[in-house]
Amino acid sequence: MGIKINDQSFKKNLEKNLNDDFMRAAMVKAQDLINTNRTNVLSQLGDGNYREWQKLSGEIRAHAIDNLDFYLTQFSENVVKNGGNVFFAKDAKEASQYITNLAVERGVKKVVKAKSMVTEEIGLNHDLIDAGVDVKETDLAEYILQLDDWNPPSHMVVPSLHLNKTQIRDVFAKSGYDGKDIPEDLAAFARAQLRNEFVTADMGIYGCNFAIAESGAITLISNEGNIDLCTSAPELQVAVMGMERIVATYEDADICISLLARNAVGAKSTSYTTFVNGITEEGAADGAKEFHVVIVDNGRSKVLKSQFKEVLQCMRCAACLNICPIYRQVGGHSYNAIYSGPLGVVLTPLLAGYDDFKELPYMCSLCGACTEVCPSDIKLHSLIHEHKRVLAEEKKISAFWGASMSGAGMVFSRPWMYKLGTSVAPYVTAPLMEDGKIKKGVGILKGWTDKRDMPALEKIRFRDWYVSRGKGGNK
Amino acid sequence: MVKGQILNRESFISNLSNILGREMPKEVVHPEFSCKPQLEIYKGFTQAQLAEEFHKNALVNKAGSGGKIDSLIIEKKDLAKTVAEKLVEHGNGPIVAWNDERFAELGLSDVLKDAYVWNDEKGRENINMALNAHYGVCISDISLAETASYTVIDKLGKGRSSNFLPLNYVCIVPQSTIVPRLTQGMQKLHEMSKEGINPAAINFICGSSSSSDIELNKVWGVHGPVRLTYLVVTDL
Numbered sequence: 253m254g255i256k257i258n259d260q261s262f263k264k265n266l267e268k269n270l271n272d273d274f275m276r277a278a279m280v281k282a283q284d285l286i287n288t289n290r291t292n293v294l295s296q297l298g299d300g301n302y303r304e305w306q307k308l309s310g311e312i313r314a315h316a317i318d319n320l321d322f323y324l325t326q327f328s329e330n331v332v333k334n335g336g337n338v339f340f341a342k343d344a345k346e347a348s349q350y351i352t353n354l355a356v357e358r359g360v361k362k363v364v365k366a367k368s369m370v371t372e373e374i375g376l377n378h379d380l381i382d383a384g385v386d387v388k389e390t391d392l393a394e395y396i397l398q399l400d401d402w403n404p405p406s407h408m409v410v411p412s413l414h415l416n417k418t419q420i421r422d423v424f425a426k427s428g429y430d431g432k433d434i435p436e437d438l439a440a441f442a443r444a445q446l447r448n449e450f451v452t453a454d455m456g457i458y459g460c461n462f463a464i465a466e467s468g469a470i471t472l473i474s475n476e477g478n479i480d481l482c483t484s485a486p487e488l489q490v491a492v493m494g495m496e497r498i499v500a501t502y503e504d505a506d507i508c509i510s511l512l513a514r515n516a517v518g519a520k521s522t523s524y525t526t527f528v529n530g531i532t533e534e535g536a537a538d539g540a541k542e543f544h545v546v547i548v549d550n551g552r553s554k555v556l557k558s559q560f561k562e563v564l565q566c567m568r569c570a571a572c573l574n575i576c577p578i579y580r581q582v583g584g585h586s587y588n589a590i591y592s593g594p595l596g597v598v599l600t601p602l603l604a605g606y607d608d609f610k611e612l613p614y615m616c617s618l619c620g621a622c623t624e625v626c627p628s629d630i631k632l633h634s635l636i637h638e639h640k641r642v643l644a645e646e647k648k649i650s651a652f653w654g655a656s657m658s659g660a661g662m663v664f665s666r667p668w669m670y671k672l673g674t675s676v677a678p679y680v681t682a683p684l685m686e687d688g689k690i691k692k693g694v695g696i697l698k699g700w701t702d703k704r705d706m707p708a709l710e711k712i713r714f715r716d717w718y719v720s721r722g723k724g725g726n727k
Numbered sequence: 728m729v730k731g732q733i734l735n736r737e738s739f740i741s742n743l744s745n746i747l748g749r750e751m752p753k754e755v756v757h758p759e760f761s762c763k764p765q766l767e768i769y770k771g772f773t774q775a776q777l778a779e780e781f782h783k784n785a786l787v788n789k790a791g792s793g794g795k796i797d798s799l800i801i802e803k804k805d806l807a808k809t810v811a812e813k814l815v816e817h818g819n820g821p822i823v824a825w826n827d828e829r830f831a832e833l834g835l836s837d838v839l840k841d842a843y844v845w846n847d848e849k850g851r852e853n854i855n856m857a858l859n860a861h862y863g864v865c866i867s868d869i870s871l872a873e874t875a876s877y878t879v880i881d882k883l884g885k886g887r888s889s890n891f892l893p894l895n896y897v898c899i900v901p902q903s904t905i906v907p908r909l910t911q912g913m914q915k916l917h918e919m920s921k922e923g924i925n926p927a928a929i930n931f932i933c934g935s936s937s938s939s940d941i942e943l944n945k946v947w948g949v950h951g952p953v954r955l956t957y958l959v960v961t962d963l
């Protein structure tokens with residue numbers, strides 16, 4: 253799939269999503285539910301001083317990023333001590349090719365995969381399928397999306413949020429499900445289908461929430477337990493990680509794990525927190541006999557060099573999505589990339605360039621809610637503001653409303669134009685009126701009136717009204 | 728099968744060092760961070776108080792799971808009887824257990840006499856036995872009061888698949904294994920790692936397998952065990 257999820261224009265994509273009423277309601281429901289749980293569980297964390305934990309976690313992540321060369325070296329040496337192998341990949345292609353070649357060379361027929369954003373980013377699934385390998389996504393949401401012809405994810409933690417249970421039933425029907433659209437029944441069907449896959453797969457592929465330099469451990473966090481099954485039965489296992497996933501010690505990981513679960517799903521802990529240290533003990537009946545870690549750069553070193561370096565501290569909890577007023581309205585697919593919400597606004601243009609994603613920084617009102625919640629202590633809104641500055645001042649790229657904004661700038665900076673414009677506006681908009689409201693706007697008004705009516709413009713200008721008010725005019 | 732291979736590291740790491748504007752340091756001193764809120768949780772609690780907290784938090788998980796999780800506080804003298812009850816609570820069916828002498832020490836040999844005991848020499852056959860097991864039973868190595876988590880540290884005889892495939896699970900939590908939270912669990916792993924001991928897998932588990940991927944409705948047993956019962960044993 254890669255970072256970009258479709259080839260439609262940004263505006264077309266947005267228009268389509270704004271008309272998807274189920275998806276929009278699902279985003280609102282998800283935000284409300286996860287935020288209520290999150291707030292609750294964070295208020296019970298220690299003495300409820302979240303800011304202290306947030307600061308500590310930010311320091312831990314920043315320390316690891318500032319010493320990335322040292323800790324990645326230490327980590328790779330420890331993976332080897334644990335009987336594993338490490339491949340450093342400079343880009344998506346190298347990473348995906350390494351894993352695909354490994355599968356082909358070992359004669360792998362079936363892979364079980366646990367949810368991992370970085371394997372989406374490197375487009376691994378399609379390379380494996382092209383090489384003739386049967387790929388089974390095992391996270392329930394990813395399994396649904398795979399059966400739905402690789403429908404792209406719309407949320408980092410709940411990727412199938414945009415599909416309702418009836419749509420999911422229809423997707424499962426293609427694989428033989430003949431039951432109703434009851435979540436328990438649908439999940440039971442997935443359980444029955446997937447259990448056998450875990451124990452018959454030749455290879456397990458999973459991501460990495462945190463890599464621990466001092467031991468070479470890969471940390472994996474999940475509620476479903478599918479990751480644990482991917483780390484149990486297959487004899488060949490591959491963990492794929494963005495190079496920034498590193499932390500120095502188990503004790504540092506404690507803080508990150510403690511905040512990740514609370515922020516991602518509003519729970520004290522996910523059901524499963526797993527550490528994998530290379531190959532299994534000699535003679536063991538299960539666990540990896542051959543283990544590889546693929547460490548991916550794919551544009552991250554450019555970010556490290558830039559003023560956006562702080563975003564590498566991200567732990568992919570999705571708290572910023574769940575609080576964002578824009579995400580709430582437009583949903584994950586409107587960001588046109590696997591990373592959505594405020595994190596996507598910052599990260600996607602850095603990894604995939606401004607050309608296809610120049611509109612993203614404008615998907616932000618700079619309210620700062622994301623910064624307030626971020627457990628990695630990233631000043632997200634400042635980074636988004638910086639993107640806007642780079643676009644306007646350095647790249648001179650005008651986003652989709654650039655022309656409107658420069659037009660407005662011209663009018664506002666010339667008093668005679670402003671006066672003329674505000675005086676004639678009620679008359680110019682008169683043909684668009686119905687029942688005293690503007691119902692079908694054109695041009696810049698259309699975006700507004702497509703969703704709601706606009707009040708009629710008053711014939712008397714505010715400034716004139718305000719002056720006359722003091723003189724006993726109409727109050 | 729390859730082992731111990733590192734590819735492309737030199738160019739990758741030297742690029743990072745360049746970007747960071749220095750040579751790669753030979754040593755990095757782990758800094759003292761500005762605060763340690765994690766050490767304040769259940770500070771100074773006795774083992775008995777931690778056991779109470781563990782049980783209390785397990786019951787919170789029980790309420791959130793619609794009864795799929797349960798917890799009992801018992802004494803060692805009642806363990807065999809309680810385990811026997813729990814292993815038939817959701818119908819009769821095959822049981823899988825670790826090859827672990829602690830079961831005999833706890834007086835459970837009789838209760839587990841019909842269980843399939845994990846035998847690494849039998850290879851993949853173990854996995855099929857776990858796949859069809861109605862019950863699994865284990866003993867927590869480290870237990871976390873804050874989240875009511877038990878821990879399985881991988882070792883021969885413990886069979887990873889036996890921890891994740893059975894339909895129902897019973898976990899014995901000796902009070903002496905309970906620590907306040909993940910912080911102390913991580914301190915233990917840190918100490919082990921310093922001594923060169925890195926178990927191949929360490930699993931902290933605090934619930935049954937669940938998912939909210941279908942319209943945010945919580946469903947249980949999507950892959951792993953559907954039900955989980957903790958038996959907190961106060962005099963162990």
Ligand code: SF4
Pocket residue numbers: 565566567568569570571572573594595622625626627628629630632
């Ligand atoms: S930027 Fe912060 S809030 Fe957003 S996903 Fe990353 S860690 Fe979570």
